[in-house]
Amino acid sequence: MSKPVNQPISKRLIDNAPWERYCRPYVRDLAYVLACPNVLTQWLDFAPHENTHAVSVHSASFWQAQFEAYEQRLKELDTTTDYQALTRYLLKRPSPNRLGFHFEGLVSFWLEDGFARKLHPYETLANNVQLYNGKQTTGELDLILYNHAEQLVEHWELAIKFFMGSAPFEPVNWVGINSNDNLQRKMTYMQTKQFRAVWVDTENHGQVKIDERYGVIKGRFFLPINTNDCGDYDWPYWLTPSVPIHEWCDKRDTKNLATIDTTALRAAHYIEWFTKRDFYDERNAYDGHQQPIVWADNELPKTGLYFEGSRPIVIYPRQSDQIDR
Template identity: 30%
Template sequence: MGDSLPRLLARLRDPVVRDLAWALASPNLLAATPLAPGNDWYRTLLGQYQSRLLALDAAPGILHAHCRPYRRLGQYFEALWRFFLLDHDRFQLLAYDWQQVVAGTTLGAFDFIVWDKQLQRIEHWEVAVKFYLITNPGTACGDARGVNPRDRLRHKLEHMLHHQLRLSQHPQVGERLHRLGLMPNNHRLILKGRLYYPRSCRLFLCEQGERGQWGTELPDPSFEPQQKLGWLTGGRHCERLASRQNYRSGNGDWYIRVDREWLDSQG
């Protein structure tokens, strides 16, 4: 049995290896989401892969080279998962970012088509990492928005569940998958990230999920501003502060400061 994720992160020194461990084993963004694996599934993956993570921490060059081209957070997160699938002998990556074009129209793309050797089946995985600020915890998705207020949790979840994860049900796409022997037997929605709540909030959308706080004031000096790729586990100091800035404290607390324009967009 391996370490818990917090204990393992405390042992790992390389920021990209830490991010890989977090990508694998952090909890689901939301509780009881359809098609999302249980958090025990992530912990099992971490246990199976922990010795490899420790080896990568000692010699992370291959992981760094794999992730170096990806500077956008969503692409970086996908690259971490792709490295894991290529590197772990339990899985065979059959297709990645596979665009589906029918009659000249792009219907969508499969993030990952995977052969799970342990379960002996083909699976379709859609993966994403998102960070949302909660303005009304009493509603179903908490009126959750990103630092870009047009980015809504409700829209993202609906798109992943009702479009991306149903792509194989399109007749022409399904026929293609059957012909190639790639029709998935199972689907997984891997949606990770962090929800940020007002400082006085005590009602949380997901008790097990990662969370931080948000507000308009600067945090105390123990909080360090993070570059965008530092939003997973920290350790990437940002010199130029944005008007909407994410911070992490030395003891692992998270805080996003927003500006008046963001607040006004909530009306």
């Protein structure tokens, strides 16, 4: 599943972060959700023998256009009391502290607020639509939208993923902190389960027929810290070049762990998988200096996200190792 590309993966460590210009944490998160492109340049069909529907993805230019159209509103949210509307919206949603639900809340706020201000053509018809088989719940659909520009009903299924990659960098080789979670498995589930629906019952718009299906998968991907030693693996043709890319380090790799400045290292709080919160730096400082993280000689670093100054890095075990719970 690889195609020729112009540059090896070891030369493509990049991170465009326009969300860093905002001060308020939830505004940063909202800017990140819009400015971050879809992980995918195209949908990959991992269930070709099943009777499934075609799935599309929005291009990086689509999301850049949405960010630019909403940029003035982001400034208002970042500098006025309108911020309270965003915080109230997010905190009233179910399980607002879970990353997936936080992502859904941010997208939903942008859809509703942006449509009301005529900044995009997507009207929310329904969200979190329950699917049933008889009386048994079999799943739910994230967003049912009406695209006024195209006059189409669209089903958007959302996913926020923070995956660590390993050679040969195929979708199955990008895994989460939970090693059972990988990009190929997530896409297969979305296509064979969530995207099977054709007709949807909505509370305020009756029964609607889905015309288009979009997989919205965003997040951060992490390459091995020693990527240059992995060989000349091509950048995957399906992976968007402008997706935020950082590094991860094997927790047993003492050589590369030694290259990390532990005096500038701190463990990230869960919400910082989205965007870094500078006030956590201050809380973790003593006498104006970062409290150094020290690992004993017989102690392995704890799996998770860290910041070396402003640089995100994940400490993670090899895929064959057991994940810390």
